[in-house]
Amino acid sequence: MLYPERTFATVDHIIPTDARTRPLADGLAEQMLTALEDGTEEFGIRFFNVGSGHQGIVHVIGPELGLTQPGMTVACGDSHTSTHGAFGTIAFGIGTSQVHDVLATQCMAIAKPKVRRVRVTGSLRPGVYAKDVTLHIIRTLGVKGGVGYAYEYAGPVIEGFSMEERMTLCNMAIEGGARVGYVNPDATTVDDLRGRAHVPDGEAFDRAAAWWLSMASDPDARYDDDVEIDGTSIAPTVTWGINPGQAIGVDERIPTSASFADADRGTADEALAFMDLEGGAAIEGVPIQVAFIGSCTNSRMSDLREAARVARGRKVAEGVRALVVPGSEEVKKQAEAEGLDQVFRDAGFQWREPGCSMCLAMNPDQLVGREMCASSSNRNFKGRQGSPTGRTLLMSPAMVAAAAIEGRVADVRRMLT
């Protein structure tokens, strides 16, 4: 193994978010965790295990610890590694065999992608978040629109985003077909990195910061494609189908089968039938049974603060199972210091331990039967949340909180006063 000091590990997909006593109740999860503990020890890899204070979803803890820095190439065995591009890194999700290659050689063979600049202009209206922007971009450009491209996000809306918002944006680049999402490093990036555990300090920080800023694209850089999206036109966005591009504003109607081109009608019909939704009906008001706030897309402090703004002083609707799962032990600690856990508990949400939880079906947090879930995660594929017939509506954490309170898809703008 080459350069073990450049490799880091955590446990996220398989870890339960309630009881985490060992051995884990799921024998296979226990086996995987033990193998990870043994392997990282044998090869000298730093492992952020449960209880270390730094365990969490890999795409939350990397930036949190300052392991993700501009100009780096980052590879990780998870599709949503594009998240790290928020820091001006080139970050790839890789498969298991490529993980072997990277561990052995610190290299990987990959074709050079074309670059599409996606400029988001104007400004976002209240109640509209980075999640809505990323869903809107995928809706506009298509789930396969980014195949062969890296997406460089730019424009006044992106430049005004915090690093957490940029991470949400880049996280879902992969859902639009782009293997890489990227934002130029700037003063916001440098400010965010200052003081993080794996970032140099003093003069070394100033030297690093100057180098990081030099990574940004030249003002006269040429792109293979350039797209402009009007941020002012974006509404709180909800998916109605079985891929993240099947999304509409919460105030729109679900598209009818007839509104699709012949080539897309089959997928649309399949989605409407699976979701049991009617073309032409409003998405607002669709009943839900589960609400999930978490995942590497939306489990950071700003996500929890916005969801708590909606939950404060309200109650989860009867019959709704609502979970809040912080992205890392550090996020959990900070949220508890701010009293957010109590806000959620008082409203009737479950407050869990960090992990991927209900984003995917590799731990005990799963949908049951045909349950409809308002989810702040990133994939609404059939079976993604554990039940083969379970249904997922992707939306921002604030919108999930609103849906949990109302027991149905709700327009968060009416609840943010």
Ligand code: SF4
């Ligand atoms: S939260 Fe979901 S998408 Fe993100 S790393 Fe975990 S399983 Fe993958």
